[in-house]
Amino acid sequence: MFAARQSFNLFQKRAFSASASQASKVAVLGAAGGIGQPLSLLLKLNPRVSELALYDIRGGPGVAADLSHINTNSTVTGYQPDASGLRDALKGSEIVLIPAGVPRKPGMTRDDLFNTNASIVRDLAKAAAEASPEANVLVISNPVNSTVPIVSEVYKARGVYNPKRLFGVTTLDVVRASRFISQTQGTNPSNEKVPVVGGHSGVTIVPLLSQSGHPSLAGEARDALVNRIQFGGDEVVKAKDGAGSATLSMAMAGARFAESLLRAAQGEKGVVEPTFVDSPLYKDQGINFFASPVELGPNGVEKINDVGAVNEYEQKLLDACLVDLKKNIQKGVDFVKANP
Ligand SMILES: NC(=O)C1=CN([C@@H]2O[C@H](COP(=O)(O)OP(=O)(O)OC[C@H]3O[C@@H](n4cnc5c(N)ncnc54)[C@H](O)[C@@H]3O)[C@@H](O)[C@H]2O)C=CC1
Numbered sequence: 001m002f003a004a005r006q007s008f009n010l011f012q013k014r015a016f017s018a019s020a021s022q023a024s025k026v027a028v029l030g031a032a033g034g035i036g037q038p039l040s041l042l043l044k045l046n047p048r049v050s051e052l053a054l055y056d057i058r059g060g061p062g063v064a065a066d067l068s069h070i071n072t073n074s075t076v077t078g079y080q081p082d083a084s085g086l087r088d089a090l091k092g093s094e095i096v097l098i099p100a101g102v103p104r105k106p107g108m109t110r111d112d113l114f115n116t117n118a119s120i121v122r123d124l125a126k127a128a129a130e131a132s133p134e135a136n137v138l139v140i141s142n143p144v145n146s147t148v149p150i151v152s153e154v155y156k157a158r159g160v161y162n163p164k165r166l167f168g169v170t171t172l173d174v175v176r177a178s179r180f181i182s183q184t185q186g187t188n189p190s191n192e193k194v195p196v197v198g199g200h201s202g203v204t205i206v207p208l209l210s211q212s213g214h215p216s217l218a219g220e221a222r223d224a225l226v227n228r229i230q231f232g233g234d235e236v237v238k239a240k241d242g243a244g245s246a247t248l249s250m251a252m253a254g255a256r257f258a259e260s261l262l263r264a265a266q267g268e269k270g271v272v273e274p275t276f277v278d279s280p281l282y283k284d285q286g287i288n289f290f291a292s293p294v295e296l297g298p299n300g301v302e303k304i305n306d307v308g309a310v311n312e313y314e315q316k317l318l319d320a321c322l323v324d325l326k327k328n329i330q331k332g333v334d335f336v337k338a339n340p
């Protein structure tokens with residue numbers, strides 16, 4: 001009896017210390033939006049999240065009240081732009097996801113969102129640099145190729161930049177690639193892995209089909225698939241006809257990335273996600289950020305994988321990508337210099 005009680009106590013202790021060491025606060029900035037709401041729902045369903053902080057310039061408390069009735073263990077709190085709302089949402093966060101900002105309408109490029117979203121992301125980054133400088137920052141707001149450098153410049157100016165903790169979320173590109181290739185091949189998408197590197201807009205999105213399970217894809221079939229992956233976002237923008245861009249698939253992709261970071265933070269090895277990070281791969285060409293498969297760890301970025309072997313066709317795609325990417329990155333850097 002005594003022995004049984006002792007081992008029960010030990011079990012309780014272990015269970016407590018396991019959950020205590022895994023307490024993870026996650027903040028969503030822009031939580032009441034098209035992406036923010038389903039993303040927050042998926043995070044509420046994730047047992048690795050212990051505290052969910054939902055901030056938006058409007059509607060945060062309503063979304064939080066709604067989600068807080070779901071019978072999972074995490075607490076959910078909504079914050080608004082009052083005296084300390086943003087700071088309180090950020091304080092103590094392990095992960096900060098930023099889907100705040102305007103989405104595209106038909107006929108627009110992601111770069112057309114720059115004028116509105118650059119200052120939104122800059123201001124949220126300022127608040128995060130102050131309140132949660134050590135958090136992993138996951139930037140969803142477009143144009144990602146420019147908004148990620150904006151966050152890095154804001155952090156640098158405050159002396160708190162840690163390149164291992166800043167991520168542009170490009171997960172949706174590989175999610176699409178795996179689905180689209182499975183549709184052409186009649187296969188199960190969960191078995192299809194297609195690396196996508198570069199950035200997150202148009203020709204900066206570079207799918208590497210030669211490294212997929214279908215390396216011999218060629219000709220028109222290959223061109224059509226590559227084009228669909230590069231411009232998949234446009235399909236949704238067109239179908240939504242003025243009501244925005246991808247929200248539900250993006251929420252799934254963002255939740256997957258956050259889950260991967262939490263798994264890696266909690267000690268799982270070999271967690272790899274594609275993401276747009278401060279990267280050495282093309283620095284010699286003046287390109288400081290690049291998306292490639294990145295191994296995640298307790299400190300954020302653990303190891304940046306290079307693009308691997310590419311064929312001639314893919315090299316041409318990469319060359320075109322680098323031209324645009326360089327301009328997009330510089331635009332973000334220049335914006336913060338001119339508008340600190
Ligand atoms: N990285 C990616 O793969 C993807 C990125 N996106 C981008 O995500 C962004 C958001 O898209 P949606 O959710 O569809 O837009 P949305 O308009 O539905 O939601 C945006 C939310 O941000 C809020 N917001 C605006 N300014 C804010 C601020 N200063 N602080 C906090 N919240 C603020 C708004 O109140 C709104 O609730 C867009 O820039 C879109 O282009 C969209 C899909 C995929």
Ligand SMILES: O=C([O-])CC(=O)C(=O)O
Pocket residue numbers: 103104110142172232233234236237245246
């Ligand atoms: O297309 C857009 O504007 C939104 C986005 O980034 C995507 O769906 O990949």
